[in-house]
Amino acid sequence: MDITRSLGADWADVRVGRVECEDLAVRNGAVARLEQSETLGFGVRVLVDGAHGFASGFDLTPEEVERVATLAISLARAGRRAGPGRLRWADEPAYKDIWTSPYLIDPFGVSLETKLDVLSRADEVLRGKPEITATSCTMSFRRESQIFLSSEGADIEQVVIRSGAGASCVAHRAGETQVRSYPAAFGGHFMALGYELVESLDLVGNAEQTREEAIELLSADPCPVGDKDIILSGDQLALQIHESVGHATELDRVQGWEANLAGTSFVDTGKLDGYRYGSEIVNLVADATVPAGLATVGYDDDGVRSQRWHIVKEGVFQGYLTSRDVAHFEDNERSRGCSRAEGPWNVPIVRISNLSLMPGKWSFDDLVADTEDGIYMDGVKCWSIDQQRLNFQFTCELGREIKNGKPGRLLKNPTYQGLTPEFWASCDAICSPTHWRLWGVPNCGKGQPMQTAEMSHGAAPARFRRQPVGVRG
Amino acid sequence: MLDPERARRLACVALETSRAEETEVSVSQCEEELNRFTADHPVQNLVRRLARVDVRVRVDGREGKASTGTPTEDAVRTTVARALEVARHMPAAPEDPIPLPSAQDGYALRRRDPLSPDPEHTADSVARLTAAARDAGCTAAGIAAAENDLRLIANSRGLEVWDLDTRARMSLSVFNGAGAGWSSHIAATREGLEAEAVAATAVGKALDSRDPVAIEPGAYTVVLEPSAVASLLLFASYKGFGAQQVEEGSSFLVGRIGDTVADERISIADDVHHPMAIGHVFDGEGVPRTSVPLITDGVARGVVHDRRTAQRMGCRSTGHALPQPNPIGPLPTNLVLSPGGAASDDLIRDVDKGILVTECHYTNMVEPTRLTLTGMTRNGTFLIEKGQVSRPIKNMRFTQSLVEALQRVSGLGGDTKLCSALFGGFTVVPSLRVDGFHFTSQTGF
Structure with missing residues (x-):
């Protein structure tokens, strides 16, 4: 801070942090991964006459700190050769605070034997039938500790613990391959909790059903092509929220800062004037304070205190996900606190907060009974959405046909397509809080250089009327 | 500053500290400048x-691994102790442990001169790109970047290899109302970048793609420019050309080695030694990467191996291990699709009605055994009529088996380009013409 001040920075912040990780995987009956790592680093960000500079390093020596801080200033000054400095910083009080995410059992204090025993037993159950050709049972734990200092006087210490676990298997027979995962695909379920999350998931107790569903999918009928009512499970709906609402409402993206990589957004700032995003029962709330959310922090990496606000209220668009450098684009005096970086060695960018579809009133059984011609889709398998977040196509692991209110035949590779506003407008029923839970996205990639961030999306199963399903050739 | 000498010193500390029967240490450093x-x-x-x-250590058949992002001697000693502790908790490996590889001579390591950060040079490059767009009445977005990637691997059997790879990149998106254009260039040095060509292509496409019209989805002949080809072909490296995927039955090459699996014009290899390729010339265990023919003249020739799959399948490692231990298995990371002889205009000239695709967006895999992929067109999609590019069209979603597409290739360009894709990876590919390519839905722009 002293160096950046002496070199003329208008604004500066410094993050010093340590990230500790533990990753375990049992695969096909053998321990395939058991790694522990820790990384210490620091990053210096400055504004000079509205121009941005950021530099990071890993050697916490006085010489290296001076080199990195000076380099950040040089980058900001040189950047003005490429164009005027136009960055503006929204105001925020300079907090002095210590914040820690709550947990019951420190995952780094649980023995490796205990963790491997759970994974090995779950893996053994998954391998219990000859159709199973590959298995994967995993656990991941992260502890991120960071100090944030700013030239305004902020001094914030935070510690966040995140845990995740899951089990999946691949079944193969006669040229057909299917995968099934528990409780969610791509590494399982993640929350900002301790080892108590792993205990609550009961990987071993759920492995048999996972295996049997994978085998059953081998002989399932393909997803029909046509327009159907679809009921999405909570984990699939979480990804739907993430892709078609979360990324679409990142204000840096709307302003074109992501245009060269992930694209822009159809939700331009003209839509702040009452744009209808979905049906009247659609309420989407961003909340960086929700307990156990992966994006739950005390303060973001701009030093902004965490908040809760509506992105969509009763179907109408309300506002964006913002950081201090883009808040002014929606005429907001204050950032929403969505600025996060993957460790102190990366530059903070706007990230999706915990973003949830608020529950409705339906029981799941009543929702199925009320559906004449539909498909229930569960488990994330494939996703793709266009560069303005309009046209999407998702494939799930498992589909269950619904005819005249009754569950019917199993369907493999259930796929649905849509356009974001029409899709959310077709939402006519959402299950009750009993069915609502937070689902974790631990691997959201964004930015250049690419960074990974994590966030949660709360959802209960919901119905969307007459959506195109199957792959139309 | 981490340099090869410092990396070697840290490796020596690790090897001297470890009491394990076998020890492997990998030191890497990445420095990236990006505007x-x-x-x-x-x-x-x-x-x-x-x-x-x-x-990574091995004690009594038990492996342990630990890592640190703090490259100091004290941190390395702590990391060795942690790896030994992890190994103590591990069950003995069910497979016979394979000894770590020993030194192998006779191949050239890639040791380029590092690209030092040069903020003023980078900013000047950005200024040229944005000026080109502004002069054409367009707006721009993009990056100019340079990266150094140092890696050293040493082990207790005497292996020690290091190389230093560099890459400079610029990527430019240009917007003109509803029209969009894009181009990029990747080279080993800043001087190798062709900024003027990047700007001219991106601006030209943006101007040409004004006022796009919608056309009906369906099966069309497509001319895929190199970036579009790369974004499809990358999925064959993730889910097709690795030995473990064949073992598990999820690769399209299961039982097909020696069979014709693609049009005879198609030859694909993994070749880190190609003149345009970037990347380390040894794999995650320090084994030299070899050039591996995967498909030659349409016939499946083989897959890539690491030492584990090679042992199980009775062949030699091709040097495609990821850092171990790793559940994914060996992967090709430098796919090269051999060019044909056609100029890009020739690929278009023979098309009565088709679509020219500049780039694909958010391609993902629906199904692995046929490599069924879905994604969007992006940044310049044009209708081809009677052998000429006739007008811009709105973007469309495709859902298409890559395996079938490679069987329906009707033309191969001579314009190879080094490409990256949204989810990472690099390939060297030409333009490709494919008949009967399936577009399945539209979008509004």
Whole structure:
């Protein structure tokens, strides 16, 4: 801070942090991964006459700190050769605070034997039938500790613990391959909790059903092509929220800062004037304070205190996900606190907060009974959405046909397509809080250089009327 | 500053500290300078430096691994102790442990001169790109970047290899109302970048793609420019050309080695030694990467191996291990699709009605055994009528088996290009013409 001040920075912040990780995987009956790592680093960000500079390093020596801080200033000054400095910083009080995410059992204090025993037993159950050709049972734990200092006087210490676990298997027979995962695909379920999350998931107790569903999918009928009512499970709906609402409402993206990589957004700032995003029962709330959310922090990496606000209220668009450098684009005096970086060695960018579809009133059984011609889709398998977040196509692991209110035949590779506003407008029923839970996205990639961030999306199963399903050739 | 000497010193500390029967240490450092801009100004201007030291040990048939991002001698000693502790908790490996590889001579390591951060040079490059767009009445967004990637692997059987790879990149998106254009260039040095060509192509496509019209989805002949080809072919490297995927039955090459699996014009290899390729010339265990023919003249020739799959399948490692232990298995990371002889205009000239695709967006895999992929067109999609590009069209979603597409190739360009894709990876590919390519839905722009 002293160096950046002496070199003329208008604004500066410094993050010093340590990230500790533990990753375990049992695969096909053998321990395939058991790694522990820790990384210490620091990053210096400055504004000079509205121009941005950021530099990071890993050697916490006085010489290296001076080199990195000076380099950040040089980058900001040189950047003005490429164009005027136009960055503006929204105001925020300079907090002095210590914040820690709550947990019951420190995952780094649980023995490796205990963790491997759970994974090995779950893996053994998954391998219990000859159709199973590959298995994967995993656990991941992260502890991120960071100090944030700013030239305004902020001094914030935070510690966040995140845990995740899951089990999946691949079944193969006669040229057909299917995968099934528990409780969610791509590494399982993640929350900002301790080892108590792993205990609550009961990987071993759920492995048999996972295996049997994978085998059953081998002989399932393909997803029909046509327009159907679809009921999405909570984990699939979480990804739907993430892709078609979360990324679409990142204000840096709307302003074109992501245009060269992930694209822009159809939700331009003209839509702040009452744009209808979905049906009247659609309420989407961003909340960086929700307990156990992966994006739950005390303060973001701009030093902004965490908040809760509506992105969509009763179907109408309300506002964006913002950081201090883009808040002014929606005429907001204050950032929403969505600025996060993957460790102190990366530059903070706007990230999706915990973003949830608020529950409705339906029981799941009543929702199925009320559906004449539909498909229930569960488990994330494939996703793709266009560069303005309009046209999407998702494939799930498992589909269950619904005819005249009754569950019917199993369907493999259930796929649905849509356009974001029409899709959310077709939402006519959402299950009750009993069915609502937070689902974790631990691997959201964004930015250049690419960074990974994590966030949660709360959802209960919901119905969307007459959506195109199957792959139309 | 991490340099090869410092990396070697840290490796020596690890090897001297370890009491394990076998020890492997991998030291890597990445330094990246990047200027990210939109409209007429940079929004991020950064240099980030990352380091990592991985220590893998084997004691009584039990493996342990630990890592640190703090490349100091004390941190390395702590990491060795942690790896030994992890190994103590591990069950003995069910497979016979394979000894770590020993030194192998006779191949050239890639040791390029590092690209030092040069913020003023980078900013001047950005200024040229944005000026080109502005002069044409368009807006721009993109990056100018340079990266150094140092990796050293040493082990207790005497292996020690290191190389230093470099890459400079610029990527430019240009917007003109509803029209969009894009181009990029990747080279080993800043001087190798062709900024004027990148700007001219991106601006030209943006101007040409004004006022796009919608056309009906369906099966069309497509001319895929190199970036579009790369974004499809990458999925064959993730889910097709690795030995473990064949073992598990999820690769399209299961039982097909020696069979014709693609049009006879198609020859694909993994070749880190190709003149345009970037990347380390040894794999995650220090084994030299060899050039591996995967498909030659349409016939499946083989897959890539690491030492584990090679042992199980009775062949030699091709040098395609990821850092171990790793559940994914060996992967090709430098796919090269051999060019044909056609100029891009020739590929278009023979098309009565078809679509020219500049780039694909958010391609993902629906099904692995046929490599069924879905994604969007992006940044310049044009209708071809009677052998000429006739007008811009709105973007469309495709859902298409890559295996079937390679069987329906009707033309191969001579214009190879080094490409990256949204989810990472690099390939060297030409343009490709494919008949009967399936577009399955539209979007509104």
